[in-house]
Amino acid sequence: GENVEQHPSTLSVQEGDSAVIKCTYSDSASNYFPWYKQELGKRPQLIIDIRSNVGEKKDQRIAVTLNKTAKHFSLHITETQPEDSAVYFCAPLNTGFQKLVFGTGTRLLVSP
């Protein structure tokens, strides 16, 4: 099965700084790479995803980059704002399987 590691586990930045969260996975056949955001007391929600035939995807201030050779993908948030404070989860997936494995999460704190 998939082994997933996320780093760092916590990340504190000042408003306006950039934040990068890295997700490392073990299954070289993984081909779908989503990031979920969970605000305090809320449910996780998808914020961005990428498939294995694409190296980078951007949506306004957030982007995801994929390095299939090294088996990791990263979430990039630029110009961070206090509302970006949340826990972020990766969940790399081999679409040949039905089990889902989430990373242990990264708590991002953006200070004004």
Added chain:
Amino acid sequence: EAQVTQNPRYLITVTGKKLTVTCSQNMNHEYMSWYRQDPGLGLRQIYYSMNVEVTDKGDVPEGYKVSRKEKRNFPLILESPSPNQTSLYFCASSLAGAAAGETQYFGPGTRLLVL
């Protein structure tokens, strides 16, 4: 409104008293699953279902049961709850299943305390 609902949202019970947490989705999704969320451990999949009458174990199935008699419902059953099952539980669904790489839509969560 497209949504996943869970009931109850909060539950306090005692060891050994059977309980059921319901999950329902109105999006005609085929794939449904249950997760537990514990501090430092992230979201761990308990059970999943690819379709009606098709269920399988996730990473932490011990002490739990599920059933999928209808496409929209996927209840989680704790036959004899124990304190180590105190956790935050999420139900989720997706259109064509994890195999299609679809977005997971989560319910609002059920916070369970087992005394």
